[in-house]
Amino acid sequence: MARIKIEKNSSRKEVIVSKAAALFREKGFKAASMRDLAESVGVEAASLYNHIKSKTELLHEICFGVANRFMHKMDEVESGSNSAIEKVEQLIRFHIDEMVNHYEEVYVSDREWKHLADPYLSNFQTQRRMYRKRFAAIIEDGIRNKEIKKIDAPTAVLILLHAIGGIESWHRSTQKINASNLTDNMITILVGGLELK
Amino acid sequence: MARIKIEKNSSRKEVIVSKAAALFREKGFKAASMRDLAESVGVEAASLYNHIKSKTELLHEICFGVANRFMHKMDEVESGSNSAIEKVEQLIRFHIDEMVNHYEEVYVSDREWKHLADPYLSNFQTQRRMYRKRFAAIIEDGIRNKEIKKIDAPTAVLILLHAIGGIESWHRSTQKINASNLTDNMITILVGGLELK
């Protein structure tokens, strides 16, 4: 009985977090009100607080959910035995996959993290900085191995991440064909620009 | 006398718009209050309304100021007699220049335009769509001329614009050397990926 209740509560919370992500993406964190969210969930605003502690808690859940997935992927890619250029392509494909399948959450964690409160804010910023450093280290490996052009690795990382994260049409192309087309174009343009000729 | 007063007012307004851009960039449009802005200008909140009509008017000024500059540059580039790849490079350099010299305004017009009210909102969206179409048309010319790889032009435009617009470190590198380094890297990575080998 208690077990079932916990499960019900946590799935209810997941629904709220997911609806919050959609709302925060559409209106921005500050402009989205808890009354908006309540309406989209189908309850009164006060009822939301039986499942969550605060509005910012919703933002934590979204931002760290995304950050954790990226960190785990980075662990996986780093420990693999692929070439640097293959690792870069793996990461690009993962980012695209995240944009296609978790568009709202990724978008929000990318553009609304500034509204996190401070123990979480600096934690998030640190994770972000580390992720980028590890990504740049892979590119630097590739430069040393003569797989990748001699470019500034941190700049290349920013270009890759923003190029992918900026495309708003990912979520419109849930049709796998379109997403796959977009992905191929992306890789051609981005990796084509990186590969040693 | 009247002349001088008008000039004083308009320069006062320019200061307010500029301070607003810095504040909107830092906190986001919704989270930045008119009281914050008043403090940064050095007056009481109510006094701002002798120079501006509303908070959203500030956003109009910022967004359309940027949009107009981009449109004029596009006119200039289009009417030139350079090759397609040269035109693309001109536009990239202009975007970078805008990021270095008008960071706050460009950042805000890029990420806070959603908060425009509706006659302005759709106008802005249309201008944006048109700019991207004209940019894509240049790339398509380049593809036809065999200057540029056969890629999807609209996707390439989004990649270019977001790659440049996403770099937060532009404004930290007002030292011309750093900006120039960043620019060269950018061109190498982006155009290098576009040029026909």
Added chain:
DNA sequence: CCTACCGATCGGTAGG
């Protein structure tokens, strides 16, 4: 999960 409600803050106005 709801009704009822609170204190804080917001954009903006009146009047001088």
Added chain:
DNA sequence: CCTACCGATCGGTAGG
């Protein structure tokens, strides 16, 4: 350019 102030809306709580 300021003081004084308004109505609306916000995140969140009490109590059931």
